[in-house]
Amino acid sequence: MTTFRELGVVPEIADALEAEGIVEAFPIQELALPIALGGHDIIGQARTGTGKTLAFGAALLQRIEHGGKEPRALVVAPTRELALQVTDDLLVAGGKLGTRVLSVYGGRAYEPQISALREGVDVVVGTPGRLLDLVKQKHLDLSKVGILVLDEADRMLDLGFLPDIERIIKRIPAQRQTMMFSATMPGEIVALSRRYLTRPTNVRAESHTESDATPQVVQHVFQAHQMDKPEMLARLLQAEGRGLTMIFCQTKRACDRVAADLAQRGFDAAAVHGDLGQSQRERALRAFRNGKIGVLVATDVAARGLDVDDVTHVVNYECPDSADTYVHRIGRTGRAGKKGVAVTLIDWSDLTRWRLVNGQLGLPFAEPQETYSTSPHFFEALGIPAGTKGKLPKEQRHGRAGLDAEELEDIGETGKIRSHTRADRDADRERPRPRRRKRSRTRTRAGPVTYTHL
Template identity: 60%
Template sequence: MTLPVALSGSDVIGQAKTGTGKTLGFGLPLLDRVTVPADVEAGRAAPEKLTDAPQALIVVPTRELCQQVTNDLLTAGKARNVRVLAIYGGRAYEPQVEALKKGVDVVVGTPGRLLDLAGQRKLDLSHIRVLVLDEADEMLDLGFLPDVERIITMLPPKRQTMLFSATMPGAVISLARRYMSQPTHINATSPDDEGTTVKNTAQFVYRAHSMDKPEMVSRILQAEGRGLAMIFCRTKRTAADIAEQLEKRGFASGAVHGDLGQGAREQALRAFRNGKVDVLVCTDVAARGIDVEGVTHVINYQSPEDEKTYLHRIGRTGRAGAKGTAITLVDWDDIPRWQLINKVLDLKFPDPPETYSTSPHLYEELGIPAGTKGVLPRAERTRAGLRAEEIEDLGETGGRGRRSAPSAPAPREERAPRTPRQRRRTRGGSSLDESAVAVPAPADGATGEDAPETRTPRRRRRTRAAAPEAVAEAAVTVVETPAAEPAPAPVAEAEPAAEAEPAAEAKPRRRRTRPAATKPAVAQTPAAEPVVDFQTVAVAAQAAEPVATKPRRRTRVVKPADEVDFQIAPASEPAPQTKARRTRAAAKPKAEAVAAPATAEDAAETKPRRRRPRAAAEKTVTAAVTLTSDGEAAPAKPRRRRSRAAAAAETTEG
């Protein structure tokens, strides 16, 4: 019915059931409209009509369907030597670009890669005479519609447009008329075939539990007369899981879903066509247009989304007049969805019977032998399996999901035995030999006979409690160390305590500044050294050194690295500005010590401000020095914060 209308050059909307030959329905008129060198030689066309640019374009929704349509057109156009090229994603760009440069007559592609090459000006669409949208309802869906519209804008306005699909809703037909000129709608049906499904396909619907479905599928696959089988799942993860479970049960299974790389998808489909794999678990990417000879069973592991998906799924069997079996397993949650599908398609399964893997009616209706279990017997495992089909390196872009692609193990070549890598033990980032050289001999006189023969034992430092004299000398050494020098020596390796007394006599003015000076020393002490109690150090140092006289306190003050020296300044010079916060506590006792000769009246005039204690402390030092030099006196007035400062001074002296 389609061939006369399409050969005349009119626009066509073709609708027919699955498996009735729609590919050749648009393929033969399309091949006839293409001009090839054989037509020029036979005198059927003028030489100026020859071109290397594509003359016909077929847009399909999936990569698998793109490859199948390409193979069918190559077979049909072999006598006229028509050049057909498949353009789809997942493959390298370079081979496709090179083929376009050599010249192509018909291009079959998916929307994404077609737009990529057309945007790069590698694909010239200005000579297209025929446009075909295969599976038109899917191509004009909301997902593909923007891309299809962009492709149509690149085509010449004067062309022939044909749409073909098994399902053609009214909304799609009204949308398609925007891009067509007076189309002819052809709906091919058979007189003795009622309904929307194929009469040769026997349909069974069961209500099954999700945890029992793998066992049910395993027993259904052992039914009598089963050939190739396709199992459809709703999600990619479910498809991968079912394929793995069936493989463990002994079935030769493969998977086709979106998470696999293109090479793995083609490998599984090629092994299914060649018979190496007899069970193909897939998502809806393989539900449209896939034509494999010998498919006897189609199992809907999960309920389809709508009636169109159901028709395309079960249409993979019962093709070209053959008989097939379609089995649908509906979960309890999917009963409302299935009832809608049943009503639209006018089926006879509104309430599917509750069925389990041990139900007797399951064995009777599907022809499963009695006593069949969920594991395929070893005697029946005759298929080569998916790994027997070599995976093709397509130069895939992106590499999405390559890890999940099962591939055949590569043959091992004879190689020289590999020398195992020698591991060298390291200690502290250095090798064993270096550590043996760097570690000195033990101090307790141990000889090499006590150590193992293979390596030198590591020296362990003993951390005993140090003597009070050594601790006192270590404290003095820490105070005298400048900031620029390295960290002081460990306490455990201090020199004899006899040298501590001369050092203490040389620096008698350390009792007041030791608590402030010990803080940086603690920060510089290595973590491996024992912690020193500085109160004990102070007591030991006080017992070891003589008591310094009071007049010498004004003439000599030990200044640590982080402290500021507070000395008596002349009356005309202000006190130095102190910025470090840690010097406040030390500044208060020094200021009070300098201002001690002044009377109570002088202290009243220099009362510090509440909110600026640092500036007040500096002002107190300056005022006290000036009054002391001049010898003046002021009326007595109690000081506000004197008790707190006195308490701080007593704490520091203690």
């Protein structure tokens, strides 16, 4: 493996990365960094979890001019969660350079973002909608942007952001470096690259087949009964070596139902989906990233961009609707060279859809084995101890701090939420309450009751 120093990264960035234990570059970084450092346009095809953020981030930080008022680089991401993750990575890598990085996205109050822009930033990372809003309100000036990054372009296409992206690009100087990263390359993304990239170099650091693309992930597919899935899931979560786990559902309602059921069975679980307030979503994601909860139940959009290296298991509680969705889901585990386990539970009614996904990816699971929560092969395949039941034993509960231990931020949403923790609530209960004043009640001849304070 090649180190970042050997790839030409300046000592300030290399030192900051080494302080975080990041010394050797991943394949996508090894391929993309020399090109990016030379100022050339790039089309990078890489799935989530392959290290693409530093593939463009290290070059971006090294090439921009620091200390100006207007941003010199812009990173466009499809979701708030990915924008936050990219921001965190850039702040770490650019710590010794003093790089000012601002993330802007919907769901947060405008004022803090506008205030930061007025003070001056070097890099802006944001979602298309909020970026356009700030540009139209003349709070965000893109006239000095020399580097543009489109991260997870295929996902932005799925979410209907392509028109917004084109509007943003038209506000940026034509003389710029553009880097676009995408897990897949549908026709619309190829057309976008032809319009806005100049003689780009194509970089691909993964194989064409999913089985080769995820060598660190052991995949299991079981044909399951809908009514038995909660029992199967509870036993699966007690498998040997199971650490942080992500469970994917198709709907927000299913996320809430699964998370509530797991909580009743003794597991530290939280749901993340679009119906939750932004502060609630961020609290759940932080709690999961910090290890305060061990299970995150999420929809695909809500979990997009969550970058946690220690996820050991991914569970497709419901059948993914496409091959791309399956790839993105199981890509949450087996990251940074670590091993991972992906388990997919297929209902009878979803067999036809699953066979399409299976065929597109060339997987060997076209006919999943019929499986129940008591099936011996289920226990053996996943390393579940014999005799495991559908509830977590009481002596094993509360091993983590829990969701309540993570602070809920006041982010200026409608209906402001005061920052609070469990300790705050305990203090509220102990705080003495004012004595109620006695009142005498008098009934008049006309009927109404009047009160007199004593």
